[in-house]
Amino acid sequence: MQDAGRLLHDLFFDYTLRTVALGAMALGTVSGTLGAFAVLRKQSLLGDAISHAALPGIVLAFMLTGAKDPLILVLGAAIAGWIGTLMVMWIVRQSRLPEDSALGIVLSVFFGIGLVLLTYVQREPTAAQAGLNTFLFGQAATLVVEDVLVIAGLGSIALALVALFWKEFKLLSFDREFGGSLGIGMRRVDVLLTSILVVAIVIGLQTVGVVLMSAMVVAPAAAARQWTDSLGVMVVLSAAFGALSGVTGAVASSTTTGIPTGPTIVLAVTLVVVVSLALAPRRGLVWEWIRHRRNQRQVRTGAILTDLYALASQHADRAHGHPVAVLEAMGAKRGGVRRTLDVLQAQGLAKQEADDSWSLTVEGARAARAVIARHEGGDE
Amino acid sequence: MSAIDVEIQLIAVAVAVSCALPGVFLVLRRMALMSDAISHTVLLGIVLAFFVTGDITSPFLILAAAATGILTVALVEAVHSTRLVKQDAAIGLVFPALFSIAVILISRYAGDVHLDTDAVLLGELAFAPFRRLEVAGVDVGPRALYVMGSVLLLNIAFILTFYKELKLSTFDAALAASLGFSPVVLHYVFMGLVSVTAVGAFDAVGSILVVALMIVPPAAAYLLTDKLRWMIALSALLGATAAIAGYWVAWLADASIAGSIASVAGAQFLLAFLLAPERGVVAQAVHRSRQRVEFAQLMLAIHLLNHEGTPEADRESREAELHEHLRWRPDFVKRIVRQAERGELIERDGGGRLLLTPAGREAARSAIAT
16 A cells, blocks of 8 residues: 555656656557557558658658657658558558558568668677667657657647548548548548658657557557447547556566566556456446347257247146156256246246146246247348 | 578578568468467467466477467457457557567566567577587587578478368358368467477567568569469568578678568569569559550540541641640650551651551541441
């Protein structure tokens, strides 16, 4: 408890921790927002290609300027990521290769080129080159105020553009043809949204790393999708999930030595996804399972009721008991007969006679007739 | 060329061909990015098996890695089958999560053993020859060469044995199922093979080069041929040449071998993409412009035919005025007229007018008729 209080105190007053938390929150918000569109447009894996494609841009920017100015590195990353994206689109349009192959080609070849360039940088023992390695897995602890300003500045521009072109982006995601028929240049809107996605990805690279940044695009959005059917709510939720897991992961990794930030953030956001998949109202797997169980139980009690009713109607004495074995034989392989009978007895619909045989009560017979009537009604 | 150079190139070629063979089917089955996912998540299997055995060279590690590869495929399909997320998002959720667990485990508990996350990702082929295999105390060569050689043989044997089944389930899964093959079983066995290949290869070259070698050469081959057999052979050839050329590029530029091989494979793909006969960007552009010129010649012939023998024929058939009638740019008119003359569709009279030849008249008539 004291630790938690201490952490909270540091979060506001410790310079490093505050910087890291703010940076991670900003990047989580932006990637969550843009990720919502990417996931809806089935571009989940484009993020993976963009973040890998950014590597040569980062290294080249560093080699050309010789400085680890965050704005310049981000700019280099954005240009390379953007070229990579255009290459993917070009390959898909001009050849018969499926999109996933095009993504894989751009991802691995750009990254390979980045590796070649990286060997040159690593040969120079400057202090700044150490920072470049953090781009692989991310190291939130290396964030300084300047980095956070770049993240927040570019992120704000990205968010402002999303707000400004909200209607166009919504059309693009759901009904591109309709947008085109309204006279909106959908191709230009597409390029704009994809470019903003590139920005959202490259500003997170230093914190989360090239390898795992794509998860920051996919996961918050996939989680948010479970809770709502409205784009507006989804975007806000996705941004919130992104920010939350960004802060959690970044703080956890910068207060524990030896844990890279990217994986920590990814695990945090994966947890959000798992909870969402399981518990989101209506769509959640747990509710789905409960619904399924309830249906099954209803079907089972209905079947036993009608079986008992059928047996009773062949007997002069309605109160005559019928053994469990007969009921089990009637409901071919249907298990849980005894349990269902107990449920029926508790509801006052069936009654246990001596020597483990069962009969319907008056209410039970009425209920059975209702079930039969419903079935016959359904058959018509 | 020293013995080490030769050994590195042999390993590189074995890796490249081993990856290209299953890669062909990954590309054709639209599962290219599963190679990306698997080549990352096998790390988790390696780490867990390492914690159990405490031995980095244990063959148990390869088995565990292959199992994680299959687990990845199964998890992606399980997540997708909830119908709560789409296929691509399912991949994007599963593999970063598994990979993150692996990276955290390594950095937390295995910091000082030979499990370096950078090396896993980037690979360093140059070091591969230094890990030797010794049989009864005798050095018989680099370990990676034996590992990759075995993987290569395994891949070749698998594809030869199940060629028909693989082909059928790739191009027509429904038919395969109705003929009594189980595409599902074959699918999982195949993905297991991809995992074994990935784990064998990434120890030597890093996970990103695995992705490059599994996708890029088959994608280039796919643009060059329509026959599956040829595509397999070409992929293997492209992979092997990229491996050797990449090695020498790295040597000349004194740079990362894995990165150079990926770059050369990328260059190969770019060449195929631009220059492939029929399918290449250039071939298609040439084809389109040829069609445009042929179409324009016909338009010209039809125009002349329409006005043949009419009072305005004199005006309508002057080359200098054609651009206004046909709404073409003057230089385009000049080019088309020259082409049509050479093709003997039209001829000139002395007064700057164009006349149809019998062949030109016939071409115009049949074009109108169709």
